[in-house]
Structures are given as C-alpha cells and as structure tokens.
Amino acid sequence: MRRQASIENQALDWLVKRQSPEWASDDHDDLDAWLNESIAHKAAFWRAEYGWRQTDRLQSLGLKAGLVAARSQARFRWIPFAAAASLVAFLAIGAFAFGPDLANQPRTIVQQVQHQTAIGGREEFELPDGSRVELNTSTTVRAAVSEARREVWLDSGEAFFDVVHDPDRPFIVHAGGKTITVLGTKFSVRRDESHAIVSVLEGRVRIDELAGPSHKVTIVEDGGTAYSRNSSILLAAKSAKRVRNSLAWRKGELSFEQAPLSEVVSEFNRYNETKLLVSDDDAANILIGGSFKTSSTDSFVRLLRDAYGLNIQREGDTVRISTY
C-alpha cells in the first residue's frame, strides 16, 4: 500500500471509530498519540475530519431540529477536553445508544412524578426540562428526569408528548415491552392490554421491542403510525390525517373517517362511564365519519337514532344499539 493511502486509511479508521458511541477517553488519548506521531497523520486526519464535517448540512434533511447535529457536535469534538468532561459526554451518548440497557445503573433522579386521569379525564403537565405531556382518558404515567435521561413509563392509557430537544438527555417512553426513544419532537403513545399504538405528529421516534426472542427496532417518521400487538409491529402508510384524527382527543374530540360503528363505540367507551353496546353485526358495520365531543355520548346516540334509524335502549349505565 502506498504511504498516502495507508495514512488516509488510518485517519478514516479513527474518524469512524470516533463516531461510535463506544468511543471513550482512552480512545481519545490513543488518537492524540497517533496524531502526535507525525505531521503526516495530522494532515490526513485534519483533512478527513474537515471534509466529513462539510457534509454536516445533510443532517438538516433528517431530523428537523438539532438532535443529530448536537449529538455529533459532542462526538465530533476533537479538541482535547478534560477527562471528566469527556466521561460525561460519553455517558450521555452511551445512555442514548444503549437505551434501556443502562436503565439499571444508578443515577441521580432530579424529579420523579406520577400523574393519573380518570375515565373521561384529560390532564397536561410539564416536566422539569420543559417537555409537555398530555394525558388522555384513564391514563397513568410516571416520569423521571435525571441529568442523563428523561424517562416516562406509560402504565396504561394514552399520552401525547411534546419533547424539548436536549441532545444530552434522550427522552424515552416505556410502554410494556416496548421503549420509544425520541429522535424528534411530537408523538403519542397509546397502550392497552395487548397492543400499543405510536403516532408521530412531528419528527421521528424509534421503537425498541424488548419482549420476545429478538430485539427489534422500528422507526416511525412524522405522519406515521405503528400498531404493535405482542411482538409484531405494523407500520401504517404515512398519513398525516390519520395521525391528526388519532390526536383529536387533545381537543376533547373523537375524529373518524369511515370507521365501523363497533370501533367508534369502543372509542367512546374509553371516555365515558356510560358504556355503549352494539348488539348486532349490521349495526356494528355501519361506517361513521366525523368529529364528536368525547363526553357527549347522548348526542352521539341521538345522532345514531335520528340519522341512521338505529334502535336505542338504555339499561342503567349501558346503552344498547341495534338495527331493530
């Protein structure tokens, strides 16, 4: 191998290695030592580093705001920093890269909170980092914000997250056997016994499937919805409208586009003590479109009676809907 090719090759190896989250302060010392071996090494490495940095604008095509750019800043720093600082930087990157693996490690909890809503309830709260969380009906979440990461456990229900960018602190939502790591900004997670639905309004999120034999990773981009049941994930085709419909609850509404009555009814039932019950298939398959107030079961039922000619019977807390 020619001299130049060999030096360039080594310089590129260093650059690749330094991008890796496993890069530690020891590696940094090794790189320094290599650079100090000769001016040739410096010339080649500085050139490669400079050239590679010229492509940084590409990041603007990926994530809308700062996460990647800021992460790479932390990682691409070559100017020697104090050992302590580099350790912190490494931990932050490491925590992001390994995600849940580091969950067991002790760290200072800055604040831990729990929030809960009753059936039909809605609540919004702010985390210490400024991120906002909106809880839908019948939802329980716990949140812990530390210096290294921001974590939310969605124990049940549905929540919408508007996450403040903080490259040093990944934002992670745990929903059963899944973790959703935020690479972008606004998204919602809904969870019940068997499945989880992740809808992304802005930016991108990563879903890690931890249950089951293999660790699966799914990326959901804005306008995307991921339906996961047990260990399989269905990624719906991009539809900003579907995502907006699924987030109508944030305005206290339910929004449907030609959804079967059975589905509409089960949505209503999430928000109300009064339970709607569809007693025959003909009624269950009627397609419904439009927006409704989550709380107005009565007017919805009246609509079914008046517009669709369905038969309505009340029995205590149950409203029975049928075609005859």
Added chain:
Amino acid sequence: MIDDDTLHSWFVRDILPLERGLTGYIRRNWRTAEDVLELRQDIYERALTGARRGIPSNSRAYLYTVARNHLINQATKSQIVSIEAVADLDTVDRSLDLFEAERVLDARDKLRLAQTGIDKLPPKCREIVILQKVKGFTDREAAEILGVSVETVRRQIKLGMKALIDHMLGGSGRIVRSDYRARKKRVKKP
C-alpha cells in the same frame, strides 16, 4: 513554535478550502496521475511543517510555493518527469486565478454538494451513510436496522466517508476500490 490548535485551525480555514485548486495544479504539472494524492499529502505535510515556525501571512501564495518547490524537487529526483514540466511550473502561478476560483461554499451550497455526493455512492453504502449521517443513528443502531454486522456498517461508512470527503473538497467523489496488489505490480514496472 505554533501550537497544534492554532495550526489546526489555520490548516482548516486557509489551506483545505484550496484543495480543489491545489489538486488541479498538481495534476496539470505531473505526468503520472497515480502520484497526485501522494504528492498532495506530501505538500500538506510540508506546508504544516513550515507553518509550525510561523503562520504565513498569505496562505494561498505560501501553499502554492510549497507545492511548486515540492514538485520541482520530486521532478529532479524522478526519471519520469521531463525537464520541460519543471520549466512550466514557474509560469503556472500567474494563471492560477483564472483556472481555480476557489469557491467559498455557503450552507446551501454545501448541502447541495453533499446531496450530489451521496447520490454518487453505491446503494448499500448510501443507505448506511444516510442512516448515520442524515438520520443520526449509531453504527450499532444502523447495523440493527439493516440486519448486518457492525463491521459491515463501519466498512461501508468508511468507504462513503472517503468518497464524500473527496467530493466535498472538490474531487470526483467516486469510490475507488484500490486493488493494491495490481497497483504494486504496475509501480514495479520500469
């Protein structure tokens, strides 16, 4: 003695943006195309070594002086380059500005240039570069997403990196898979 930080920022700010012009200059004044990268690396080394004693006031003139001297030294040592080539070197300087107006790239230019660079990459390599550079995944994450080994990701990102760096600094930006054995044979030929 200039410290490393100062030297580094000078090299990045004043010298590397001239690479396109410098490469063209070497290419025009040297008969053997395969030597160009080698010579450029030598010139960078010499420029850095010289600047260690003091940062030159006119970096551009300085770089081309270093380049010319180096080419003359190499030419007189070498059997390959004829003496006319050396004579030409003195006249080239004046026409430099006509040949190479180094462009200062703004952010939009850089993005456009980087995009064309990415488009030139082979599909697999492109995918990995996009995952890492554009989407910000680590090599391990990229490996998981694509179902390949981390080593594969690193090998591909390195190929892509090399091509993109050349592209950004004004070269062809094509992936050159050098067959080193073949090249050795060629070099040995008289």
